[in-house]
Every structure is written in structure tokens, then in C-alpha cells.
Amino acid sequence: MTDPAPFAFVEAGADAACRAALDRADRLRDDAAALAALWPQARVILLDEQGHALADADGRLCAPRGAQVSEGPGGAGAGVFLGLDADGGAWFALDAALAAFRAPRTLDLRSAAALWPAFDASVFAQARAMQHWRRRHRHCGVCGGEVAFARGGWLGRCARCEAEHYPRTDPAVIVAVSDGERLLLGRQRSWPPRRWSVLAGFVEPGETLEQTVAREVLEETGVRVRRCRYLASQPWPFPGSLMLGFVAAAEPDAARAGDELEEARWFTREDVLAAxxxxxxxxxxxxxxxxxxxxxxxxxxxxxxxWLAGERA
Known part of the structure; x- marks a missing residue:
């Protein structure tokens, strides 16, 4: 297939399904000496306080070598080890405030996803998600103690009770619901005017993905799902979700907006083609x-x- 999205987006069963932008190289995360040796020639993505990446004057990714940034990745996991590229080159992420390096401009992740090559955008997404997690987990959720980071920045350990904390990803389903002829779409109040999308929602404890599909569609629109089928997944680092894509067959119930939507309705094929x-x-x-x-x-x-191409549950 043609990959329309940069965040490691692949169909179920696609040849690329087991390949990521980087080899995460978990084996190296505990080896501080190896990470320090990789640093001088490594590429470093620098993120500002808003989570924007440093870019050059043309808006392209500006990822300097480690030696241009600082003497090393820093203690307590300051520099997050992202992994190795296909040529064996290392990639790190670091808060720009800790770096002796400046760039002409910065770029937010949504803009980068639309403009940059898939590799650059995927690595940026990984770095941004890690930054978000680390900034929101500086204190232990068990005892409130201060958390220090280890294992290349991927493990948070409480200095008081020694509880360990790991990056979290929130699973969410996203589903194209059809009654056989029409597609069910909704819109949220916070979206730009006229924007419509398929339905989505977070998985709750104790649910299967299929149960989440049925529950979310019913809660948000009043439409009853008969069956569904998984198609593809996409990391969605805004700030840290994994979108699990489904197609579903539903009863032709009248659609009504629940608490989370401003409006929900059925669209014909002609409507969707025009949109x-x-x-x-x-x-x-x-x-x-x-x-x-x-x-x-x-x-x-x-x-x-x-759905327009004929995919059905």
C-alpha cells in the first residue's frame, strides 16, 4: 500500500508491519559506556518547552551530532536513547534547554508529520512522546517521591520507595462504521468548522477491543454494532495513544450525538466522495x-x- 501517514502506520499483515523507523536496541539501554561512546556521532533531536523540534531555515529537521550539542548524553537519563537507524547510527532526544546548540526555527509535530519524510517524522514522534511522559512523571505515583530516569531514559525509578515506572501508551479504537450503504461520521465541538471523522474512543479496563468498538459507537451515536474487524494501527503521539483501526457493520439506527460529540450522522458514498x-x-x-x-x-x-474502496466488516 501507499503509506499516507508518517507515524509507523501499517496495515495488518503488511510486509512492513514488523519494521520500525529505528531499531529500539533495548540491549544498549543498560550500557552507559556504550551510549556514551555512541553520543559524539549520534544524531540528536532537540525539543523545546512546547515539544517542538529544532529545524533549519527551510523547516527541515535539524538534528546535530552529539559532539555539537554537549560532551555526553548527561546523567540520570537526560538524553533519551531512541535507537539505531539502518546504518547503525544512534539517535537521541534531549531538551533543547540542556544543549549548547541553536537553530533558526522550530516545528510542531503535526506540521512535521505533513512536511517531513516519514523517517524524520516517526523519530520526532517517538522523541515527543518520551518527553511528554517524562515531564509528567517526575514524582512517584505510589509514594510521591522524586523519580530519576535510567536505562537510556526509558525507566523511571523512585528514589524513596524504588517503585519503577515505564512509558505508557493508551490504547484507543478508531472505527469506520457502515450500515452497508452509508458511513457513520461524527464531529466534536472543538474541531475546526465542517470537520468530520470516524468514531474513536479509549479502551477501558477489562474490555476487549471489539467490546470497546461496540460500546463507544453506541455511547457516542446510539448505533448498534453487529460485528467488526481489525485493519491497521497507528501511534498517535498527541500525546501518547495507539490507534487501533477497525471497520464495523452496524444496524441502520438513527444516529444521535452523545455527550462527546456535537453531531453524528450517516453519510452516503456520494457525500463522502464530495467531502x-x-x-x-x-x-x-x-x-x-x-x-x-x-x-x-x-x-x-x-x-x-x-470504506470508499469497498472495505467492509
Whole structure:
């Protein structure tokens, strides 16, 4: 398939399903000497306080060598070891405030996902997700003690009770629901005007993914799902979710918006084709009236495309 999204997005069973942008090289995370030796020639993604990456004047990723940034990755996991690329080169992430390096500009992750090569955007997403987790887990959730980071930045250990904390990823389902002829879409109040998307929601404790699909669709729209099938997944680092994409068959129930949506309704194939033709924000010939779909970098838009191509549960 043609990969429309940069965040390691792959179909179930695709040849690339077991390949990531980087070899995470877990074997090296406990080897401080090996990480220090890799640092001088490693590429370092520098993130500012807002989680934006340093970029050059043209908006491309600016990832200097470690030797240009500092003498080493720093103690207590200051520099997060991201992994090794296909050529064996190491990649780290570091808060820009700790680096003796400056760049002309910065770029946010959503913009980078749309503009950068998939590799650069994927590594940026990994770095941003790690930064978010570390900044929000500086104190132990068990006793409140201060957390220090180890294992290349991937383990937080409480200095008081020695409880260990690891990066978390929140699983969420995202589903293209059809009654056989129409596609069910919803919109949230916080979204840009006219933006519509397929439905999504977080997995709750004790649920299977299939149960989550049925519950979320019923809660958000009142529509009953008969069956569903997994298609693909996409890390969604805003800030740290894993989107698990499904297609579902549902009863042709009247759609109504639940508490989380401003509106929910069924769209015909012609409606969806027209929305797709408008682009993400409406084109030059747009009348400013019809719906527009979710961004092309998202698994949401890919699921809509699969439905248009005839994918069914």
C-alpha cells in the first residue's frame, strides 16, 4: 500500500508491519559506556518547552551530532536513547534547554508529520512522546517521591520507595462504521468548522477491543454494532495513544450525538466522495458549506478511504 501517514502506520499483515523507523536496541539501554561512546556521532533531536523540534531555515529537521550539542548524553537519563537507524547510527532526544546548540526555527509535530519524510517524522514522534511522559512523571505515583530516569531514559525509578515506572501508551479504537450503504461520521465541538471523522474512543479496563468498538459507537451515536474487524494501527503521539483501526457493520439506527460529540450522522458514498474532494480545509472551488474530512496524516482518513474502496466488516 501507499503509506499516507508518517507515524509507523501499517496495515495488518503488511510486509512492513514488523519494521520500525529505528531499531529500539533495548540491549544498549543498560550500557552507559556504550551510549556514551555512541553520543559524539549520534544524531540528536532537540525539543523545546512546547515539544517542538529544532529545524533549519527551510523547516527541515535539524538534528546535530552529539559532539555539537554537549560532551555526553548527561546523567540520570537526560538524553533519551531512541535507537539505531539502518546504518547503525544512534539517535537521541534531549531538551533543547540542556544543549549548547541553536537553530533558526522550530516545528510542531503535526506540521512535521505533513512536511517531513516519514523517517524524520516517526523519530520526532517517538522523541515527543518520551518527553511528554517524562515531564509528567517526575514524582512517584505510589509514594510521591522524586523519580530519576535510567536505562537510556526509558525507566523511571523512585528514589524513596524504588517503585519503577515505564512509558505508557493508551490504547484507543478508531472505527469506520457502515450500515452497508452509508458511513457513520461524527464531529466534536472543538474541531475546526465542517470537520468530520470516524468514531474513536479509549479502551477501558477489562474490555476487549471489539467490546470497546461496540460500546463507544453506541455511547457516542446510539448505533448498534453487529460485528467488526481489525485493519491497521497507528501511534498517535498527541500525546501518547495507539490507534487501533477497525471497520464495523452496524444496524441502520438513527444516529444521535452523545455527550462527546456535537453531531453524528450517516453519510452516503456520494457525500463522502464530495467531502474527500474538498481536501482537509476546502479547495479553491469549495462553496464553504459541505463537510471536510480528517487530515491525510491520520488513520481516520485512511479508514474512510478504505470504506470508499469497498472495505467492509
Amino acid at each position: 474527500s474532494a474538498r481536501g482537509e480545509w476546502g479547495g479553491a472551488d469549495d462553496d464553504g458549506e459541505g463537510p471536510v474530512l480528517s487530515p491525510g496524516i491520520s488513520i481516520s482518513r485512511w479508514l474512510i478511504g478504505r
